[in-house]
Amino acid sequence: MSTELLMPQPWVVQKTERENEDVVTLTLAPESSDHGFSFLPGQFNMLYAFGVGESAISISGDATTNGSMVHTIRDVGAVTHALSAAHVGDVIGIRGPYGSEWPIASHTGRDILVVAGGIGLAPLRPVVYHIIENRHKYKDVAVLYGSREPKDLLFRAELESWKDHNIQVEATVDNATPGWTRHIGVVTTLIRRAKVEPRGAAAFVCGPEIMMRFTASELTGRGMNPDDVFISMERNMKCAVGLCGRCQLGPEFICKDGPVFPWPRMSPVMTIREL
Amino acid sequence: MFSMGRRDKAVTSHKFKDRIPGFVTEEGTKIDTRTFSLRGLDQLIQTLLDHGYQCIGPVVRDGVIAYDKVSSTADLPQGWTDEQSPGHYRLRKREDDACFGFVVGPHSWKRFLYPPERRLWQLQKQGQSFVRVGEPEVAPRYAFLGVKACELAAIGIQDQVLKDGPVPDPDYTQRRDNALIIAVNCTESAETCFCASMKTGPEAAGGFDLVLTEILEPKHAFVAQAGSERGREILDALQTAEASESQIESARAGIASAADGQTRTVDTDGLRELIERASESIHWGEIEERCLSCANCTLSCPTCFCSDVEDSTDLTGEHAERWRRWDSCFNRGFSFVAGGEIRHSTASRYRQWMTHKLSTWHDQFGSSGCVGCGRCITWCPVGIDITEEIQQFRLRDQL
Amino acid sequence: MKDIGHIISEHAFFSDLPERYCKLIGGCGKAEVFEPGQFLFKTGNKATQFFLVRHGQVALELHAPGKDVFRFQTIGHGGIVGWSWLFPPFTYMFDARAIEQTRVVTFDGLCLRGKCEEDHELGYRVIKRFANVMSRRLVETRLQLIDVYGRE
Numbered sequence: 001m002s003t004e005l006l007m008p009q010p011w012v013v014q015k016t017e018r019e020n021e022d023v024v025t026l027t028l029a030p031e032s033s034d035h036g037f038s039f040l041p042g043q044f045n046m047l048y049a050f051g052v053g054e055s056a057i058s059i060s061g062d063a064t065t066n067g068s069m070v071h072t073i074r075d076v077g078a079v080t081h082a083l084s085a086a087h088v089g090d091v092i093g094i095r096g097p098y099g100s101e102w103p104i105a106s107h108t109g110r111d112i113l114v115v116a117g118g119i120g121l122a123p124l125r126p127v128v129y130h131i132i133e134n135r136h137k138y139k140d141v142a143v144l145y146g147s148r149e150p151k152d153l154l155f156r157a158e159l160e161s162w163k164d165h166n167i168q169v170e171a172t173v174d175n176a177t178p179g180w181t182r183h184i185g186v187v188t189t190l191i192r193r194a195k196v197e198p199r200g201a202a203a204f205v206c207g208p209e210i211m212m213r214f215t216a217s218e219l220t221g222r223g224m225n226p227d228d229v230f231i232s233m234e235r236n237m238k239c240a241v242g243l244c245g246r247c248q249l250g251p252e253f254i255c256k257d258g259p260v261f262p263w264p265r266m267s268p269v270m271t272i273r274e275l
Numbered sequence: 276m277f278s279m280g281r282r283d284k285a286v287t288s289h290k291f292k293d294r295i296p297g298f299v300t301e302e303g304t305k306i307d308t309r310t311f312s313l314r315g316l317d318q319l320i321q322t323l324l325d326h327g328y329q330c331i332g333p334v335v336r337d338g339v340i341a342y343d344k345v346s347s348t349a350d351l352p353q354g355w356t357d358e359q360s361p362g363h364y365r366l367r368k369r370e371d372d373a374c375f376g377f378v379v380g381p382h383s384w385k386r387f388l389y390p391p392e393r394r395l396w397q398l399q400k401q402g403q404s405f406v407r408v409g410e411p412e413v414a415p416r417y418a419f420l421g422v423k424a425c426e427l428a429a430i431g432i433q434d435q436v437l438k439d440g441p442v443p444d445p446d447y448t449q450r451r452d453n454a455l456i457i458a459v460n461c462t463e464s465a466e467t468c469f470c471a472s473m474k475t476g477p478e479a480a481g482g483f484d485l486v487l488t489e490i491l492e493p494k495h496a497f498v499a500q501a502g503s504e505r506g507r508e509i510l511d512a513l514q515t516a517e518a519s520e521s522q523i524e525s526a527r528a529g530i531a532s533a534a535d536g537q538t539r540t541v542d543t544d545g546l547r548e549l550i551e552r553a554s555e556s557i558h559w560g561e562i563e564e565r566c567l568s569c570a571n572c573t574l575s576c577p578t579c580f581c582s583d584v585e586d587s588t589d590l591t592g593e594h595a596e597r598w599r600r601w602d603s604c605f606n607r608g609f610s611f612v613a614g615g616e617i618r619h620s621t622a623s624r625y626r627q628w629m630t631h632k633l634s635t636w637h638d639q640f641g642s643s644g645c646v647g648c649g650r651c652i653t654w655c656p657v658g659i660d661i662t663e664e665i666q667q668f669r670l671r672d673q674l
Numbered sequence: 675m676k677d678i679g680h681i682i683s684e685h686a687f688f689s690d691l692p693e694r695y696c697k698l699i700g701g702c703g704k705a706e707v708f709e710p711g712q713f714l715f716k717t718g719n720k721a722t723q724f725f726l727v728r729h730g731q732v733a734l735e736l737h738a739p740g741k742d743v744f745r746f747q748t749i750g751h752g753g754i755v756g757w758s759w760l761f762p763p764f765t766y767m768f769d770a771r772a773i774e775q776t777r778v779v780t781f782d783g784l785c786l787r788g789k790c791e792e793d794h795e796l797g798y799r800v801i802k803r804f805a806n807v808m809s810r811r812l813v814e815t816r817l818q819l820i821d822v823y824g825r826e
Contacts, residue, residue: 004411005445006395006584006597010404031404050398050405051588051595076613091404118823148823174818176745181773184733184748186817193750208614208824214817236611238584241442245581246602246609248631251638256441272554274623614824 008093040101041126048093049082058123117207146187199223328418361658383577424476429577462529467649570603721758730776759783
């Protein structure tokens, strides 16, 4: 990595996949071999659209795949709009990886619940990949996924394939549209349908804050140790290295202390309004 | 023993530990204390310039005492002082010729160590890709003349954030490492000063290369001590005499009167916890009724470090730049996420600022983020007084 | 085949219920299977039953002429369907339809209501359990309403 502060390196778009109306997945390879890097599940990169700006985007690919980087991007602002519009062969700036990891590797021998809401499945996908690659090291595993409508679900074909690895996969939507024959209701309703008993299990949860709060509350209410619930947070970030001061939430810098936190570290600050 | 300042651990970073405050060491050994006249000060400035430093010191400009380039004592605010109170700042003529007879103006040294705006890099399109263009800026070599004790503490705090963390800011680090610091002890206080209760002043306790105390009795002169090898070399290069007992006594008396003259105090005992407990106090809403969310407090604060970056291109779209600019937790957009602004109300922004400064700063950097310089009080257009607000939270906490 | 009392005693909904009550409620229940598409109950019908889902999936639906059926919630394994039998006007408000083969225990609400009226201790325990189901369903419905995944 460059020693120059906040200096993006050029990465070439290898593949683009449209996940839904406003989400695309980009697979990128470093333009120069010395710009490649490894990452841990849960970490993020700063993605730069030339001249437009930067956005913090979690890594949604497999941490063991060297030489490429996968990002799933939701088009919500000027930068993500420019990134979403990238074609194969285009160059995007990347710097990273930054932040804390999902502590999946330190939870072997346990039952695992992966609970995602909306775009929150993207940062959790590396966790699922890790489990699949090390399936024998974990006991029962369930992926519970909620979104607003069926068309918003990410990685739909892939979700099905995870079942081949003895992983329970359940998806639910708030608003069913014709043709949807699976669960309807908010994602927390899936917890009681999971074959994984919360007591003794560990959970990796990502989605909007309200969803994570209710999920953590449901899990701990069903006997999960609060220290075994992990969530991933989002805040405005410019530097990603603890210098710009913007991502503070109480005493934490989301960029360097997070984005992944054990639930007890976040629960006290998440209920204070406008913090 | 004469000792005014005892610092928080974190503020006393490396350099700060090297020296015991006062004119004698804790063991009672007299510290080599020199003296020189106003002409000696000119010689000092010249020596700094000769050593290749850009000498930055106090100057009268735009109705305030600001920091800017100085090349002789003629540039200094000789005979001027600053009159400060909540929302009020006026320059006033002194009845003497003191060069450092003021406290602090709207500027702090962070302006030079961490400039308000700076281009971080430039990129040029090359085919589909881009390459870096332009030479990295070379950090200037500054000599800061007239750094007050609260300012030294603030520099120490910014060091913790920008230099001593896991990812140091390279530009700040270089500017900081290059900088020569000539501190000046305060011999008087403004109405807004509360450094004594924040334990950062008015005597410089360390972190400088050279420390001066300006005395007017028995004769206008400067009493000087070295705080580093670099400072020692510069002091040795000047024509000085050993300071007399009466000069040292005069310097001590001046510093003591600066401490005694402070009318504002903050009880720091349990302050961190007090503010943490107050997170949902209705008093934030009461402050909101006065606060304009103008960000003056953060911009004038010598420890506030938050920044924004702005990316842009030229008209061809082939050349891109990134600029970093000071930002403020009071500004719109500061806490923007995909869903919208997190800190929408002024109450929540003021709470973020004050809580960070007095409470969560301890969690993050091991010290308070407030040095008691009083700038946020003076430069608040509606005169919100942090010491008064702390008191309000204390009163409400006791209810 | 397990007897109804046994099924009940194993079920979270009835956990901590004294055995005599399990037997009593069991006496109001029978095992049933609904095929995909089959209705458990329909809007406007007199509410006489409730269902404990043992396996499969039940959808709660509303329909309006000329529009697609509005399916707003699904209830799976372990869930409870139907509480209209407990409260006036004792009429089902929605359609409940199996969307896959669904095995349930169907309870005679009229029978149970009668027993609850006779034995308020039993009544309290039954109402408390249904109140819990209803309060959860309300929380979940609120979350569903606010677009919790934040697409906007």
